[in-house]
Amino acid sequence: MTSIVLVRGDITQQHVDALVNAANSSLLGGGGVDGAIHRAGGPEILEACRALRASHYGKGLRTGQAVATTAGRLPARWVIHTVGPRFTHEEDRSELLASCYRESLRVADELGARTVAFPAISTGIYGWPIDDGARIAVETVRATPTAVEEVRFVLFDERAYEAFAAQVR
Incomplete structure (x- = not known):
């Protein structure tokens, strides 16, 4: 069974097998x-992303x-x-947000990752309400079969931490 851990802090400082990046499609x-991970990870990540764009992901993700990359x-x-959906009142994109968590865990399993750190995908500039984003994240991780032993949600501020804590209880 996958354990869920909540951390308030900086995802780039997490010692885990895999960090999940809330990337843009490019x-x-x-x-x-996305910017924080690229800055802290250095040019190797951008080089690997450019290689992906030159091969299977010419139009982006x-x-x-x-x-996955280095x-x-x-x-x-x-x-x-993973590319999260933008929130809109006109269309229910919840399944796309859930897919980000499921697909990230699938990739983690392919890599053999046992510890994975997630941000609160789509809850920043993409405008997803934090309470709903936390619900979708926790429900999806709990429902997804995976060999990942620990999912760590790394939350930038107290409001996000409390929203996830309410779902984990």
């Missing part, structure tokens, strides 16, 4: 978690998918990049 870096200088072995 895979070439951006703001928020689709929302809800996940793919972690560069981060204290992890791999970065699993």
